[in-house]
Amino acid sequence: MSNESEKLSNEKLSLMMIELITLVDSFVIYQVVDVKEIPAEICNSSFYSFTKTEDEISILTNCEKPFSHLKSEKGWKGFKVAGVLDFSLVGIINEITRPLRENGISVFVISTFNTDYLFVKETDLQRTIDIFNKTETVRVIILF
Numbered sequence: 001m002s003n004e005s006e007k008l009s010n011e012k013l014s015l016m017m018i019e020l021i022t023l024v025d026s027f028v029i030y031q032v033v034d035v036k037e038i039p040a041e042i043c044n045s046s047f048y049s050f051t052k053t054e055d056e057i058s059i060l061t062n063c064e065k066p067f068s069h070l071k072s073e074k075g076w077k078g079f080k081v082a083g084v085l086d087f088s089l090v091g092i093i094n095e096i097t098r099p100l101r102e103n104g105i106s107v108f109v110i111s112t113f114n115t116d117y118l119f120v121k122e123t124d125l126q127r128t129i130d131i132f133n134k135t136e137t138v139r140v141i142i143l144f
Helices: 003-015 092-102 122-134
Strands: 018-032 048-052 057-061 071-081 108-111 116-121 138-141
Touching: 018 092, 018 116, 018 122, 071 122, 092 108, 092 116, 092 122, 092 138, 116 122, 122 138
Parallel strands: 018 138
Antiparallel strands: 018 057, 018 071, 048 057, 071 116, 108 116
């Protein structure tokens, strides 16, 4: 991206209010060693994301069935960035996560072709909403 394009993208970002929509469900992050370990039930859930690297396979899902044989991190709540994000926009995640970092809140982020998703621990959900409500750039639309 040229400096001119980056400057325009940053100007677009500074002029917009980022809207986050709360996701109703609770989420679990699983780690598996082999794709054959991925339970079929996860693929039947309404939300899942697989990430495979040379080091690991991670799964984020709202599947309600527990899989005790898999390494997991339970108790996550999510936010969806509203709308379809243009690939030329720079700094969306930074703008969203900066106030959380400043307040010591850990995040888990995934991106899709159209938008971004941010997850925080359930115990930090209300505090996260309160922090966002104090910013001038992030607005939370609560659906639960």
